[in-house]
Amino acid sequence: MKPLPYKVRLFNRILLIGFFIFLCTHCVFYFFSSEAPNSYLSTSNYESLPDAPDSPLVPQADLAITGKLPEESPIDSTHILNQKDVYLAKKIDHLLRIYKPDHALFLIVDAQENEILAWGQRSEGTIHTSPTFLSQSTFPAASLFKTVTLTAAFESKKYSLNSPIPLIGRAHSLYRFQIQPPSDYKGNTVELQDAYAKSYNAPMAIVGYDIGSSSIKSAAKKLGFNQPFENNIPEQSSMIIPDTGYGIAEVSSGFTQSTTISPLLAAAQIRALLKQKPLEIPTATNITPYAPTKSKPVFDSLFSESTYYGIKEAMKRTVSHGTAKKNLSSRFIARRYREQLDIGGKTGSLDGSNPEGRYEWFAGFAKSRLESDKGIIIVVMQVHKEIRSQPATQVAGLLINYWAQQYLDLN
Numbered sequence: 001m002k003p004l005p006y007k008v009r010l011f012n013r014i015l016l017i018g019f020f021i022f023l024c025t026h027c028v029f030y031f032f033s034s035e036a037p038n039s040y041l042s043t044s045n046y047e048s049l050p051d052a053p054d055s056p057l058v059p060q061a062d063l064a065i066t067g068k069l070p071e072e073s074p075i076d077s078t079h080i081l082n083q084k085d086v087y088l089a090k091k092i093d094h095l096l097r098i099y100k101p102d103h104a105l106f107l108i109v110d111a112q113e114n115e116i117l118a119w120g121q122r123s124e125g126t127i128h129t130s131p132t133f134l135s136q137s138t139f140p141a142a143s144l145f146k147t148v149t150l151t152a153a154f155e156s157k158k159y160s161l162n163s164p165i166p167l168i169g170r171a172h173s174l175y176r177f178q179i180q181p182p183s184d185y186k187g188n189t190v191e192l193q194d195a196y197a198k199s200y201n202a203p204m205a206i207v208g209y210d211i212g213s214s215s216i217k218s219a220a221k222k223l224g225f226n227q228p229f230e231n232n233i234p235e236q237s238s239m240i241i242p243d244t245g246y247g248i249a250e251v252s253s254g255f256t257q258s259t260t261i262s263p264l265l266a267a268a269q270i271r272a273l274l275k276q277k278p279l280e281i282p283t284a285t286n287i288t289p290y291a292p293t294k295s296k297p298v299f300d301s302l303f304s305e306s307t308y309y310g311i312k313e314a315m316k317r318t319v320s321h322g323t324a325k326k327n328l329s330s331r332f333i334a335r336r337y338r339e340q341l342d343i344g345g346k347t348g349s350l351d352g353s354n355p356e357g358r359y360e361w362f363a364g365f366a367k368s369r370l371e372s373d374k375g376i377i378i379v380v381m382q383v384h385k386e387i388r389s390q391p392a393t394q395v396a397g398l399l400i401n402y403w404a405q406q407y408l409d410l411n
Contacts, residue, residue, distance in 0.1 A: 026073055030238030044121070069182040070308040079129040082108075082286050085117040085173060091402045092120035101384035103355050107132040108399060109267050109282045111274060111365060111375035116284040117403075123355070134264050134290040138247040139381060142363055143199045143346030145239070145254040145305040147269065149208045150196050150314055151406045152219035154307040156211045161310055164189035165203040178202035179249045197322030208252020209218045212287040213243045216252055222301040223269045224279050225261075233292050234262040234281065257352060263379045264291060266363040270345065270377045272301065274314075274365045276308045282377075309384055315344030315364060318404050324362065324393045332397030337404035342367045347393060366400045368408060376403050 015253055052356075080137075083089040085108070092106045105122045108115050121128040153159040156183045166181040167188040179202060181187075195203035217239075221227065225239040237258045241251040250256045252352045264281060272279045278297035285293055314330050324347055345364015360382045367375035378399055380392040 012257060016161040017178070018209070031343055033220045048082045057062055066243050076129055083118050083156070084115060084284070085258070085405055085406075088118035088399070088402060089120065091399065092118055093127065095395055096120050096122040099395070100125075101382045102357055103390040104264050104379060104389075104400065105131065105135065105379070105381045106130075106395060107263050107267055107377075108403065109271065109300075109377040109379075110273055111367065111377050112373045114271060114280055114282050114295065114336050116287070117376070119287075121304065122280055131290045133262075134287070135232075135262050136351075137235040137237045137260050137262040137265070138354040139260055139262065139264075140257045140352040140359055141237070141239075141254060141259045142349045142350035142359060142361060143254040144261060144266060144346050144348045144363055145251065145259050146196055146199065146204050146348075147253040147273070147311065147315075147346050148220050148223055148225070148239075149216060150192070150212055150305060151223070151273075151307060152215040153192065153207050153373055155219060156215050157213060159192055159207060161191065161193040164191045165192055165195050165206055167203055168197075169202060171200040171202065174201045174205055174249065174253055174255045176246055179205045179246070181206070184195055193310075193314045193317045194321065195345075197317035199323050205249035205253040205255070209249045213241050215246050215373060216248070218243055219303075222298075223272070224298065224301075224302065225259075227298070230292065230296075231289065233289060237261045237265050241383070254348060256351070257350065263381050266361070267310045267377045267379045268382075270363050270379075271364055273308060274313045274367065274375070274377070276302075276305070276342075278302055309348040312344060315346060316342060318345055318347065318364075319343045322352075323363070324396075326362075327391055327393035327397045328400070329397070332394055333401045333404070336410060337401060337408055339403065340369055340402070340408055340410075342369055343400065352383070355383055358388070359383055359394045360388075362396045364396065366403065371409065374407055376400070385395075 078095055080086060080089040088108055089358045096104060101122055104121065106120045119131050119134065121131050121133055166185050168178045168181060168191045169175065181279060189205055190200060220239045225237050230238050238258065240258050243246060251259060268279055268281050279301040280297045281292055281295045283295050284291040318324050324345060328343055341368045345362055348361040350359055362380045365375060365377050378396050380395045382389060382392055
């Protein structure tokens with residue numbers, strides 16, 4: 001009989017050795033894995049701990065060490081129960097306790113009645129029972145001021161939503177060379193509505209630099225900047241813009257800490273632009289002196305109909321194609337509600353000092369497409385230190401969803 005080739009014999013030996021090693025390993029593993037009686041590995045010597053509850057509020061380290069949940073300090077809910085919409089107030093309070101921003105104010109205003117529905121504030125590690133941030137105007141407006149610039153641009157009749165704006169260098173930086181394109185410029189451009197929606201600094205600065213200081217001052221005045229309000233509610237917001245030079249570009253793009261705004265004025269601005277009405281500060285019955293109990297329209301604060309149209313479309317563009325696209329979608333707003341709503345707004349972020357940290361804004365609206373009297377204004381202001389909490393747009397999306405659950409008729 002002819003012997004097998006050497007390679008075949010070698011292969012068979014390898015298979016045999018491999019099988020033998022596998023068999024030995026399996027036997028050894030089985031021998032050592034079986035527990036002897038009274039072994040120190042016996043699980044009977046351990047007291048099982050309770051399962052951790054599904055809540056980010058529970059200190060898991062304490063739970064693992066003691067096997068007991070720590071006692072929580074009682075929640076003072078008086079300020080929640082006194083609000084116009086207790087359900088929304090509870091939801092705001094819940095989000096503040098879960099996300100734990102270093103400083104924050106969340107605000108929801110009824111767009112039709114101009115009345116504050118709910119609010120919540122957190123600062124220095126505690127939930128506040130008074131909205132002290134509401135009318136305070138030490139907060140940098142950041143890119144919220146781009147709304148003023150866009151309004152002034154539409155009022156000048158020199159720009160429309162689709163106007164091409166030079167895009168020189170990085171979109172979110174701001175240098176002198178970026179704001180003075182040559183007359184024969186043939187480089188990259190971006191539509192004005194997208195420069196606003198994506199919060200591009202240089203293109204918006206070019207627009208502000210072109211229309212000039214006086215146009216921006218006029219639009220800013222109509223939207224409440226540098227204007228005193230009755231009983232100083234809210235505090236006077238500040239906007240200082242030079243007549244010429246690079247400072248115009250800084251202010252018009254929101255790239256300066258000197259332009260400040262209060263959350264209450266931010267809400268008033270969004271409502272005025274949405275409803276095409278004069279500027280009017282939102283009211284509340286029981287949070288004096290942080291919001292007025294009665295309010296009256298600001299004289300000479302109307303814009304042209306085409307400007308209102310352009311602003312609302314640009315704000316909706318922020319949600320459909322811009323900085324709020326990710327979170328103001330069906331990701332955090334149920335699809336059945338999202339399909340019924342027009343949602344728009346503006347985001348902004350900038351460092352500030354009172355309180356100190358990185359400021360993050362969303363100021364916008366959600367309005368029913370089927371029922372014109374149903375809509376809200378939402379302002380989310382957060383100040384982050386070393387660790388950032390959830391994005392302002394995510395908070396806004398959740399609050400819109402909570403409101404829609406209560407107010408939209410799906411029948």
